[in-house]
Amino acid sequence: MKNVNLKVNGVSVTVPEGTRILDAALKAGFKIPTLCYMKDLCNESSCRVCVVELKNNRKLMTACSTVVSEGMEVLTNTPKVRASRKITLELMLSNHHKDCLSCVRSGNCELQALSAEYGCDASKYSGTMNEYDVDDATPYLVRDNNKCILCRRCVASCNKVQTVGVIDASKRGFATKIASPFDKSLGEVPCVACGQCINVCPTGALREKDSIKDVEKLLADPSKTVIVGTAPSVRAALGEEFGYPIGTDTEGKMVAALKAIGFDRVFDVDMAADMTIMEEGTEFLSRLNDPKAAMPMITSCSAGWIRFIEFNYPELLPNLSSCKSPQQMFGAIMKTYYAKKTGIDPKDLAVVTIMPCIAKKFELTRDDQSAAGVPDIDASLTTRELAKMIKNYGIDFKALDAKTEFDDPIGKGSTAGLIFGATGGVMEAALRTVAETVTGKTLDNIDFKAVRGTKGIKEASVTLNGKQINIAVASGLGNARKLMDEIKAGKSKYHFIEIMACPGGCVNGGGQPIVDSATRNVVDVAKTRAGVLYKKDRKDVLRRSHENPIVKTLYSEFFGEPNSHKAHEVLHTSYVKREKY
Numbered sequence: 001m002k003n004v005n006l007k008v009n010g011v012s013v014t015v016p017e018g019t020r021i022l023d024a025a026l027k028a029g030f031k032i033p034t035l036c037y038m039k040d041l042c043n044e045s046s047c048r049v050c051v052v053e054l055k056n057n058r059k060l061m062t063a064c065s066t067v068v069s070e071g072m073e074v075l076t077n078t079p080k081v082r083a084s085r086k087i088t089l090e091l092m093l094s095n096h097h098k099d100c101l102s103c104v105r106s107g108n109c110e111l112q113a114l115s116a117e118y119g120c121d122a123s124k125y126s127g128t129m130n131e132y133d134v135d136d137a138t139p140y141l142v143r144d145n146n147k148c149i150l151c152r153r154c155v156a157s158c159n160k161v162q163t164v165g166v167i168d169a170s171k172r173g174f175a176t177k178i179a180s181p182f183d184k185s186l187g188e189v190p191c192v193a194c195g196q197c198i199n200v201c202p203t204g205a206l207r208e209k210d211s212i213k214d215v216e217k218l219l220a221d222p223s224k225t226v227i228v229g230t231a232p233s234v235r236a237a238l239g240e241e242f243g244y245p246i247g248t249d250t251e252g253k254m255v256a257a258l259k260a261i262g263f264d265r266v267f268d269v270d271m272a273a274d275m276t277i278m279e280e281g282t283e284f285l286s287r288l289n290d291p292k293a294a295m296p297m298i299t300s301c302s303a304g305w306i307r308f309i310e311f312n313y314p315e316l317l318p319n320l321s322s323c324k325s326p327q328q329m330f331g332a333i334m335k336t337y338y339a340k341k342t343g344i345d346p347k348d349l350a351v352v353t354i355m356p357c358i359a360k361k362f363e364l365t366r367d368d369q370s371a372a373g374v375p376d377i378d379a380s381l382t383t384r385e386l387a388k389m390i391k392n393y394g395i396d397f398k399a400l401d402a403k404t405e406f407d408d409p410i411g412k413g414s415t416a417g418l419i420f421g422a423t424g425g426v427m428e429a430a431l432r433t434v435a436e437t438v439t440g441k442t443l444d445n446i447d448f449k450a451v452r453g454t455k456g457i458k459e460a461s462v463t464l465n466g467k468q469i470n471i472a473v474a475s476g477l478g479n480a481r482k483l484m485d486e487i488k489a490g491k492s493k494y495h496f497i498e499i500m501a502c503p504g505g506c507v508n509g510g511g512q513p514i515v516d517s518a519t520r521n522v523v524d525v526a527k528t529r530a531g532v533l534y535k536k537d538r539k540d541v542l543r544r545s546h547e548n549p550i551v552k553t554l555y556s557e558f559f560g561e562p563n564s565h566k567a568h569e570v571l572h573t574s575y576v577k578r579e580k581y
Helices: 021-028 081-093 110-117 153-161 197-201 212-220 232-236 238-242 250-259 270-288 303-312 314-319 326-341 360-364 383-392 415-421 427-437 477-487 526-541 549-559 565-571
Strands: 002-006 009-018 051-054 056-061 073-075 139-144 169-170 177-179 205-210 225-230 265-268 348-356 379-380 459-462 467-475 497-498
Touching: 002 021, 009 169, 009 225, 021 073, 021 250, 051 081, 056 081, 081 110, 110 205, 153 169, 153 197, 153 477, 197 205, 212 348, 212 379, 212 383, 225 232, 225 250, 225 326, 232 238, 232 250, 232 415, 232 526, 238 250, 238 383, 250 265, 250 383, 265 270, 270 326, 270 415, 270 427, 270 549, 270 565, 303 314, 303 360, 314 477, 326 348, 326 549, 326 565, 348 383, 360 379, 379 383, 415 427, 415 526, 427 459, 427 467, 427 497, 459 477, 467 477, 549 565
Parallel strands: 002 073, 225 265, 225 348, 348 379, 467 497
Antiparallel strands: 002 009, 051 056, 051 073, 139 205, 169 177, 459 467
């Protein structure tokens, strides 16, 4: 590829042909602010905050869309440029609800940060403002267009990446807004609750439905024993809310914080992930040997993915594993086995989960999620909500003991369950158990690296007792759609498929700490967080789900064997066809 030479603020830089000014400036050491642009997602040139001057050109150009040319001289911080950016920001603020102190994004709002940086007067331009009703019709997400700046990142995420397509720009001019078809609420359209729109929103226009008060009510009830379980990827991201670098493992501090909040027992949902592998792996082997079974079999861990297939591919529901997700298995085990073991009436046992996902708030309301006659899960908090709760309780997170451990007797899982948090982790964990179950031999190498990494679709083949098994892993619903279309057309070559709704898997879930666009443009967030999980996996001794002592105890004392009648009563579920409109 041909290189191009240019100058940015007098600094010479060489970049490949086709490079945007934004990236050329970054290479030269200059950061240009953006509000609509996000790498590999959105390039609308709609916010006009990234304007720059070009020598011998009177017109200001947008750095996110203008491509460099030989000999170009770019000026990123002239008085003209800064004045233009300031006016643009102040005009945005003139039609923006500025209740910053009560906004969940205060302190982590890209509009707020830039307005402070440019010394904006929030009241400089007064006049008519758009007024919108807040859409809180779902149990998982709130949309407040009064804080929307029309960057269209959410639209790009929903349409381009996830291919769900339930929001878009509506109307024109001053009346432009982000809306669902026919101005319906998000509860009336086939939104899948992935929450990726929240992760890319630069302001507080999108947020999860707050469940903190529900949890505090449970904790304050003296008749309740309140158990909390944490998902694998939460420990890999929680620290970011307290100033730790992306990719910091804060497992011990997380456990210590939950105990300080007042939960009676703190357990690890990795244990339920191990149980998922036992049930799902056995189910896969059963289908593999049944010529009448629906194949390929597809994983069922991701709640957003389940909503997606129920809305878009109901004819392929038989291909889904019937296993509940690890969250729901965790709750079901707590309210059956654990309740019986401790002599607690299931109705007096409250189970809370900490998840990287807002779809889990919907999942706990699904039918067929009450193994003991009461809901498996009582409340689910996102990683962000847990961080907020820790701060509200006045807990000094950095001062907590980093070596605090989960509670026994059933609080721990294998690292096979831990890597569920990364795309490909479910498949790798399953292969570790399935391969050793089929061959009856201990594998010398259980690192199935072909299914690792953040690539949207990964594929591999393994041989089990002479039979070649073709597997695929997809993260992001746009990639899932490609695999589903192949199956629907009868062209799929796969036997086993893992699908996660969020690009990169749960480490990049819709409930994880929000990372601003400037950071996302240079850091692979999902890969960096996933590195925490794989590092722990490399160092651990217990790396196979079927070797987890707690799993063995659960089967010997309660379930009998994987996929037994008892296991199906407690650990499996059913699905429904959902109408789009």
